[in-house]
Amino acid sequence: MMQSILTPLFNIVVFPGFLFLAAMGMLGQYVDRKLYARLQNRVGPPFIQPLADFIKLSAKQETLPEGADRRMFLVLPLVALAATVTASFYIPMWSDKALFSFDGDIIVTLYFLMIPTVSFFLAGHASTSLYAEIGAVRAITQFFAYEVPLFLAVLSPALLAGTWSISGIAAFYAARPGWWLFNILGFGVGMVAVLGKLEKVPFDIPEAETEIVGGAFTEYSGRLLALFKMTVDVEAIVAASLLAAIFLPFGLGLPALLGFLVYLLKVFLVLVLLTLLRTIMARLRIDQMMAFCWKILAPLAFVQIVASLVLKGVLS
Amino acid sequence: MATTRIPIGPQHPALKEPESFLITLNGERITDVAMRLGYNHRGIEKAAENRTYVQDIYLIERVCGICSHSHSSAFIQCVEEIAGLEVPLRAKYLRVLIGELERVHSHLLWLGVAGHEIGFDTLLMYSWRDREVVMDILAMLTGNRVHYAMNTLGGVKRDVTEEQAREILKAVDTLEERTKYYIDVATHETTLIQRLSGPGFISKDDVLKYGVVGPTGRASGVGRDARKDDPYAAYPELDFNVVTDDHCDVYGRTLVRVGELMESYKLIRQVLKKLPAGDIAVKSPRRIPAGEAVSRYEAPRGEDVHYVRANGTDKPERVRVRAPTMANLQAVAKMLEDNNLADVPIVIAAIDPCFSCTDRMVHIDRIDRGPSSESFEWGALRRKGIEWYSANGVDFTELNKRFEVRG
Amino acid sequence: MSFPGKMAAQVIGGGLFHKPATLMYPAEKATMPLGFRGKLSFWPERCVFCKLCMKDCPSEAIQINKLGEKRYEAIVNLGRCLFCGQCVQSCNKDALEMTTNYELAVGQSGSLTVNIGRDQAEGGFEAVCEDEDLPAPERAAAAAKAAQ
Numbered sequence: 103m104m105q106s107i108l109t110p111l112f113n114i115v116v117f118p119g120f121l122f123l124a125a126m127g128m129l130g131q132y133v134d135r136k137l138y139a140r141l142q143n144r145v146g147p148p149f150i151q152p153l154a155d156f157i158k159l160s161a162k163q164e165t166l167p168e169g170a171d172r173r174m175f176l177v178l179p180l181v182a183l184a185a186t187v188t189a190s191f192y193i194p195m196w197s198d199k200a201l202f203s204f205d206g207d208i209i210v211t212l213y214f215l216m217i218p219t220v221s222f223f224l225a226g227h228a229s230t231s232l233y234a235e236i237g238a239v240r241a242i243t244q245f246f247a248y249e250v251p252l253f254l255a256v257l258s259p260a261l262l263a264g265t266w267s268i269s270g271i272a273a274f275y276a277a278r279p280g281w282w283l284f285n286i287l288g289f290g291v292g293m294v295a296v297l298g299k300l301e302k303v304p305f306d307i308p309e310a311e312t313e314i315v316g317g318a319f320t321e322y323s324g325r326l327l328a329l330f331k332m333t334v335d336v337e338a339i340v341a342a343s344l345l346a347a348i349f350l351p352f353g354l355g356l357p358a359l360l361g362f363l364v365y366l367l368k369v370f371l372v373l374v375l376l377t378l379l380r381t382i383m384a385r386l387r388i389d390q391m392m393a394f395c396w397k398i399l400a401p402l403a404f405v406q407i408v409a410s411l412v413l414k415g416v417l418s
Numbered sequence: 419m420a421t422t423r424i425p426i427g428p429q430h431p432a433l434k435e436p437e438s439f440l441i442t443l444n445g446e447r448i449t450d451v452a453m454r455l456g457y458n459h460r461g462i463e464k465a466a467e468n469r470t471y472v473q474d475i476y477l478i479e480r481v482c483g484i485c486s487h488s489h490s491s492a493f494i495q496c497v498e499e500i501a502g503l504e505v506p507l508r509a510k511y512l513r514v515l516i517g518e519l520e521r522v523h524s525h526l527l528w529l530g531v532a533g534h535e536i537g538f539d540t541l542l543m544y545s546w547r548d549r550e551v552v553m554d555i556l557a558m559l560t561g562n563r564v565h566y567a568m569n570t571l572g573g574v575k576r577d578v579t580e581e582q583a584r585e586i587l588k589a590v591d592t593l594e595e596r597t598k599y600y601i602d603v604a605t606h607e608t609t610l611i612q613r614l615s616g617p618g619f620i621s622k623d624d625v626l627k628y629g630v631v632g633p634t635g636r637a638s639g640v641g642r643d644a645r646k647d648d649p650y651a652a653y654p655e656l657d658f659n660v661v662t663d664d665h666c667d668v669y670g671r672t673l674v675r676v677g678e679l680m681e682s683y684k685l686i687r688q689v690l691k692k693l694p695a696g697d698i699a700v701k702s703p704r705r706i707p708a709g710e711a712v713s714r715y716e717a718p719r720g721e722d723v724h725y726v727r728a729n730g731t732d733k734p735e736r737v738r739v740r741a742p743t744m745a746n747l748q749a750v751a752k753m754l755e756d757n758n759l760a761d762v763p764i765v766i767a768a769i770d771p772c773f774s775c776t777d778r779m780v781h782i783d784r785i786d787r788g789p790s791s792e793s794f795e796w797g798a799l800r801r802k803g804i805e806w807y808s809a810n811g812v813d814f815t816e817l818n819k820r821f822e823v824r825g
Numbered sequence: 826m827s828f829p830g831k832m833a834a835q836v837i838g839g840g841l842f843h844k845p846a847t848l849m850y851p852a853e854k855a856t857m858p859l860g861f862r863g864k865l866s867f868w869p870e871r872c873v874f875c876k877l878c879m880k881d882c883p884s885e886a887i888q889i890n891k892l893g894e895k896r897y898e899a900i901v902n903l904g905r906c907l908f909c910g911q912c913v914q915s916c917n918k919d920a921l922e923m924t925t926n927y928e929l930a931v932g933q934s935g936s937l938t939v940n941i942g943r944d945q946a947e948g949g950f951e952a953v954c955e956d957e958d959l960p961a962p963e964r965a966a967a968a969a970k971a972a973q
Contacts, residue, residue, distance in 0.1 A: 141836040142543035145847045232424050236446075236759065303537050304609050304829075312432040312535050312763045378837075382830045384609040385537025387760045388446065473883040476909045540832055547846045554858075561862035561923070567909045575914060576860070599835070607831040 113201055120187050126369075127335030128152035130342075133370060134377045141381045152335070156328050164324035167229055174228040178221045179322075179329035185217035186333055190340045193347050194272045196361035198354040203269040208260055211268065211344060212253060215299065218333055219245045222308065225330070226318030237317025240388055241301075241308035247395035248298030248305070254403035255292040258410040259285045259348050264418075268347055275351035282351055284413055288406040289349040291399055293375060296341045298395070300334065303380040307388050342372035421449065424759070428457050432535060432763035435773040439750075439762070446758045451751040458777040466737040471497055471706060474734065475569055478724075481739060482775040484527060486565045487513075487520045488717035489724070489739065489775075494569045495650060495713040496726035497734075501571075501706045508696040509573035510652040515586075515689045516560065516568050517651070517715075518682045522593065523552045524718035525675045525682075528770050529600060532672065535763040536613045541603070548596045555589045558582060573699025583690050590683050597679045604672055614669040617761035618753040618768050621666060628749040632720020632742050633678065634769045636662045637670030644716035655692070658685050668768040675770075704732045717742055719770045741775030857925045862908045864926040867899035867941045871920035878912035878921060887912055903929050904937040 113119055131152040139146025166175055192207040194200040200207075219241055226238025260266055262284060263274035275282050298305040309317035316322075319330055346368035353364035386394065422443050428436035436457035442450035462481055466474045479490040491513055498505055526549040533541030553563040559582060560566035568574045578586075604610060620630065625638045635642060643660040645653045661677035663670040710727040720742025727736040746769040753765050794802065808814065848855055857863065865887070874897055878887050886905035890898050899921070913921045931937055 137841075140845070141840045142540050143547060143840040143843055143846045144543060145845045145849070232422060235422075236424070306537060307760070310537065310760065312537070313760050315431055378833070379830075381540050381836050382832045383538070384533070384541075384607070384613050386609060386612065387758060389758070390612055469883065470881070472881050472911060472915075476883040476907055476911065480907075540836060544832075544835070544840075550846075557861060558858040561860050561910065562908065565907075565909075567862070567911075570914065575910070603831050606827045608827045608829040611827055 114191070118190070118195060118201065123187055123190055123336045123339060124332060126339045127332060128156070130339050130369075130373050131335045133373055134338075137374060137377045138381055141378070156332065159323075159328035159331070160325045162324045164326055165321070167231060167321045169230045170321065171228040174224060175321075176326065178225045178228070179326045179333065182218040182221040182225075182333040183329055183336065185214050185221070186336045186340055189214035190336075190343065192268055193340065193343045194269045194354070195343055195347070196354070196356075196358070196365040198269055198273040198276055198351075200269045203267050205270070206266045208256065208266050208268050208271070208348075212256065215337070215340065215344075216245075216249070218337055219299070222318045222330075225322070226320075229318070229321040231321050233314045233316065233320045234318055236314050237308050237320065240314075241318055243388055244298055244301075244305060244307055244391060247392045248295045248399070251291050251395060251399035251403045252295035252299060254400070254407055255288040255295060256344070256348060258288045258403070258406045261407065261410040262414050264414070268344070272347050272351045272354055276354045279352075282349060284409065285349055285406070287402060287409070289345070291403045291406065292345055292349065293372070293379075294399060295395075296345065297376060297379060298391070299341060300338050300376070302376060304383040304386045305391055306380075306385055307391060310385060338373065338376070339369065342369045342376075345372050426762055426766075432766065433771075433773075434531070435771070437747075437771070437773045437776075439766070441754075441759065441762060443759055446760070448754050448757050448759065448762070451754050453747065453751065455747070455773075456777050458773045459779070460777075463737050463739065463778055466734060468733065470704070470732045471571060471734060472704070474737070475571075476567065478737070478739070479565055479567065479569075482741070482772050483564050484524045485520065485717040485719060485722065485741075485772065485775065487516050487568065488715050488722050489741075490567075490569045491517065491651070492713050492715035492722050492724040493726065493737070493739075494571065495715070496711040496724050497571060497706055497728070498702075499711040499713065500709040500726065500728045501702065503572050503700055503702055505573050506697045506700060507652065507694050508577075509698050511689050511693050512574045512576075512578060512698065513569070514652045514656065515578070515686060516556070516566055516574075518685045518689070519552060519556055519559075519586075520566070521682050521718045522679060522686075523549060523556065524770075525679050526552065526593075528675055528718075528767075529672075532614075532668075532764065532767055535767045536610070538610065541600075541610075545600065548593060551589050551593055555586055558585060570699055570702075572702035573697070575699070577698050578690075578693070583693075586686065586690060590686050594680070594683045597676060597683070601676050601680075604676060611669065614667070614672055614764065615665070616667055616669075617757050618668040618671075618765035619666055620749055620753050624749070624752055628752060629745050630720075630749045631745045632717070632770070633661075633671055633674040634720065634746050634749070636660065637674045638666040639664050642721070644714045644721045648714050650713065650715060652689070656685055656688050658688075668764055671768045705730060706732070706734075719743055719772060719775070720746065722775075739775075739778055741772065741778070743769065743772050743776040744778075747771065747776060857927060859925065861925045861927070862910050862923045864903070864924050864929055865899075865901050865906070865912070865941045866922045866924050866943055868920045868922070869897050869899075869942050869944060871918045872897045872899075873918055875917070877915045877917070881911050881915040883907055883909065883911065899941050900938060901941050902938045903931075904934065 115121065132147070132149055135151070136146040166172060189211045191201045192203055192211045194203070223238045223242045226234040226241065229235075259275070260271055262281070263271045265271060265274065301308055309319065314320070319327060322330060346365070350368050353361060356364060424441050424443055426439040426441055427433050428438045438454040438457065440452040441448055462477060466477055469477060475490055475494060478493040479486045481489045526545050530542040530545040530549070533539065533545065556566060557563045559578060560568050560576060568576060620638055622638045622640055625635045625640045631642065639662055641660045641662045644650070646660055658681050661674050661681060663673045665673065706728040708728055708730045710725065712723065712725045715722045715724070722742055723740040725736070725738040726734055729735040750766060750769060754762065757765065804814065872889065874889060874891060876889055879885075879889060884905040884907055886902045886907070888900045890900065892898055908923070910923055913923055
């Protein structure tokens with residue numbers, strides 16, 4: 103009885119669950135910041151910087167704004183982090199089987215990844231600060247813009263594979279080498295939409311430092327802010343893993359260590375592309391972003407869906 | 419969403435210096451802007467009256483860090499005019515050289531700041547890396563990277579050697595290549611163009627009505643430039659174009675400033691080629707005879723006006739500084755009409771604000787009250803302040819309690 | 826024809842594969858060119874005690890004290906000094922000069938008042954007196970005592 107709960111508990115808390123994701127998140131943040139700096143001809147932070155930032159933030163005092171909803175304010179960072187970590191349990195990382203999987207888990211993963219955005223909105227709203235309010239509203243507005251293209255892009259390989267389970271999709275494409283090329287358009291759309299989800303330039307509008315100070319996080323400090331920052335880091339890893347699992351399904355049959363390395367490579371490839379995109383572009387305005395997402399991204403995602411349906415008819 | 423009032427400033431990440439803009443929003447649209455100035459007032463004009471002209475050169479130079487040479491030159495031009503000094507031609511050319519190098523420095527700095535305000539940090543890093551080239555040149559020529567202290571009564575303090583001239587030309591070649599790249603980026607990068615086109619619109623008529631100066635005004639097609647309209651130093655003998663643009667918005671201001679960078683390189687090369695031999699300063703008396711003078715100088719931000727009144731002693735009687743940002747700030751409210759909140763940082767940054775320059779004493783005559791003035795000694799002024807705030811609802815006992823030290 | 830990502834070529838070619846433009850201070854230091862207006866330096870044997878430097882200083886940072894017959898010393902408050910170089914220009918005997926030393930930070934404000942004579946110990950960073958606000962005659966006496 104103890105044995106049967108110890109292994110899942112270990113998986114959830116340590117590997118490949120919370121602690122592993124936290125460490126990967128910090129590694130991802132380091133790679134992002136170092137690459138960003140080097141692209142700008144600067145030196146960049148040392149390897150230990152994300153951990154040092156986390157420790158420093160945890161050691162600082164937390165201030166609660168007067169009039170803020172105390173319980174919401176305190177619990178939202180935990181909710182966001184928990185949802186992000188839970189989303190990772192359904193994503194196959196280095197084999198074609200995730201920790202837990204069932205038919206329909208792709209929808210569940212996408213919904214779990216939605217919870218952080220909603221919690222940023224609630225956090226900004228609960229802070230009763232002007233800047234936080236504006237940041238919160240922007241986060242939700244942006245959410246309406248990128249979520250549809252993201253859903254469509256991520257669901258199109260599922261249509262071709264004929265299954266709603268991420269593990270099933272990965273297994274389907276792993277068995278048919280070369281079919282992942284049919285989803286290349288979806289991959290592109292997914293990458294741009296993920297920039298919106300992770301709030302990176304050109305879509306870092308909810309946390310535009312020069313406009314609204316800290317956005318939804320303006321009033322957060324100390325451990326709560328450290329948890330929010332960790333949420334953002336882990337979200338990047340989870341989103342990258344999701345994109346890698348669905349659009350880049352190679353190397354899933356390799357033995358343990360090699361498979362793990364291939365997984366790391368895929369995730370960091372996605373992160374490097376995201377960093378490159380954030381280096382070379384300026385931030386858009388919220389109305390420009392909505393226009394772009396609805397006029398360009400969503401139609402492209404539709405094209406991918408139609409292509410998947412046609413191909414499904416032709417190839418089966 | 420209901421109307422909210424959001425304060426941009428006095429402390430805000432978008433502003434490099436404190437100034438208060440109270441923005442009334444309807445959703446994300448701006449409906450009203452209320453400005454309060456004066457956070458950087460340091461009493462420089464009064465301090466200038468207690469110091470000799472020689473000491474004042476350095477005081478007036480420190481009105482601003484980036485347009486320091488502009489202020490110092492405008493001031494010294496006033497004093498030299500009152501004293502009737504004939505500044506040697508070589509000194510005038512050297513003043514132009516430093517002035518144009520300062521313009522290059524300021525515009526490269528602005529390019530970086532504009533990039534930062536729209537979230538384009540890469541542009542910030544690259545343009546500021548190139549700015550180091552011009553700062554090193556200025557350190558070699560004048561002895562410091564900002565606050566050049568080149569001016570003295572009657573001319574300039576330092577000369578330029580042949581070798582230094584060669585270094586300057588090499589640096590200008592490098593910078594010209596980099597500036598051409600920035601022009602390329604500014605005209606081809608979609609996100610940049612999308613962000614900068616549109617906000618901060620001010621028509622040509624409004625520019626004339628509000629008295630907007632400098633690149634801000636030139637971006638609306640008003641080709642006013644003190645170097646052409648009222649030439650000073652060696653500008654009558656130099657050949658250059660006044661860069662104007664018709665976009666009337668922030669994008670136009672970007673194009674004007676990058677265009678002015680190219681014109682400055684042209685000017686620097688001309689100056690070094692035509693530099694005449696001769697003295698770099700004439701001997702000047704310490705006591706300046708009574709008289710008054712106004713002098714205009716084209717600072718990187720626009721037209722800088724100085725007024726000096728002398729009374730025969732070695733200290734000025736009155737010094738007045740009207741910085742270009744003072745003229746441009748009043749048009750910001752007009753520019754922000756009907757824009758989004760997201761555009762406030764870039765519109766404010768597009769006039770290239772220097773609030774340290776701006777915050778001087780302004781005398782306001784109220785039409786409904788008639789002219790009045792009072793003069794206070796320090797203690798009476800403090801008491802009057804406490805009275806006024808108590809009458810307006812500030813409870814001093816509460817404030818004093820909060821500052822108690824917990825032992 | 827505009828497209829997003831114009832700077833991609835520059836950041837990859839010119840940024841990533843180039844040595845960073847950062848100086849790793851204090852391991853690498855920027856050397857300032859000759860003629861840089863750094864810390865002042867004083868030649869006591871050239872001084873004639875005309876005090877023009879004191880008169881022209883915009884912030885009353887420099888003080889020349891008479892230590893004895895034709896023996897002078899110059900005390901500069903580095904916190905007040907603007908490093909403008911007016912004293913150097915005003916001195917008709919070339920007794921003042923500016924060095925390229927820009928690393929002048931100290932731990933206590935009293936240590937900002939230094940003796941800039943060239944006959945002093947290397948660097949001249951020893952404080953003359955702890956209290957920078959001592960009036961001039963007391964300071965001159967303290968300096969005279971220290972010089973013995």
